[in-house]
Amino acid sequence: MADVKYLETLFEYHPDFPKPGVNFCDILPVLRDPLAFESLISHILHHIFTVTLPKLREGVPDAEKKSVKIDAIVGLDARGFLFGPQLAQRLGAAFLPVRKRGKLPGENVQAEYVKEYGTDVFELPSKPILSTSGKPANIIVVDDLIATGGSAGAAGELVRKVGGKTIEYIFVVAIPFLKGEEKLDAPSYQ
Numbered sequence: 001m002a003d004v005k006y007l008e009t010l011f012e013y014h015p016d017f018p019k020p021g022v023n024f025c026d027i028l029p030v031l032r033d034p035l036a037f038e039s040l041i042s043h044i045l046h047h048i049f050t051v052t053l054p055k056l057r058e059g060v061p062d063a064e065k066k067s068v069k070i071d072a073i074v075g076l077d078a079r080g081f082l083f084g085p086q087l088a089q090r091l092g093a094a095f096l097p098v099r100k101r102g103k104l105p106g107e108n109v110q111a112e113y114v115k116e117y118g119t120d121v122f123e124l125p126s127k128p129i130l131s132t133s134g135k136p137a138n139i140i141v142v143d144d145l146i147a148t149g150g151s152a153g154a155a156g157e158l159v160r161k162v163g164g165k166t167i168e169y170i171f172v173v174a175i176p177f178l179k180g181e182e183k184l185d186a187p188s189y190q
């Protein structure tokens with residue numbers, strides 16, 4: 001299995017893309033290497049099974065622990081769609097795509113946000129995110145990268161609007177000096 005250090009060697013950095021002053025981190029080369037991609041998915045799942053779920057189940061009586069689960073993975077348009085569905089399927093959770101404005105039919109909730117190189121609007125269908133327990137659904141938000149945190153923060157806002165509870169944000173890469181985590185309402189992992 002490829003390790004995390006090897007995965008990092010696959011990321012490619014492009015200075016001044018898409019705007020002067022932005023050092024663009026391209027994670028897509030990981031998908032050209034099937035072993036590396038499989039390792040990335042396994043690494044994230046290992047974190048969820050050994051850290052996220054045990055923490056979520058703390059204080060829950062043993063007999064009920066198994067009923068506390070991740071109800072849905074929310075993936076962000078577009079690169080969050082490359083990882084989210086695989087994670088969701090392996091966790092037995094729903095996958096919910098957050099899309100950029102104008103792409104989703106029907107009634108949607110919206111959140112406007114500022115990201116490192118522009119502004120945008122995210123949408124999610126208005127229908128409530130359901131959990132099996134009757135409590136707010138436990139959600140993990142997934143994306144390839146957090147820079148300023150504008151995109152992930154807006155996704156968290158949409159989850160709240162439809163009655164879900166974001167328990168964690170997971171990214172492949174973070175750009176720490178932009179302090180994106182400060183915009184999030186739950187812990188993050190990358």
Ligand SMILES: O=P(O)(O)OC[C@H]1O[C@H](OP(=O)(O)OP(=O)(O)O)[C@H](O)[C@@H]1O
Nearest residue numbers: 077078079115116146147148149150151
């Ligand atoms: O933390 P932030 O400053 O908000 O930036 C991070 C976001 O920017 C990129 O997406 P982009 O909007 O370029 O969309 P794409 O995935 O469709 O290329 C990236 O995939 C994150 O979603």
Ligand SMILES: Nc1ncnc2[nH]cnc12
Nearest residue numbers: 023024025026116145147
């Ligand atoms: N520096 C960066 N690299 C890749 N995607 C980004 N989205 C926002 N900032 C980015």
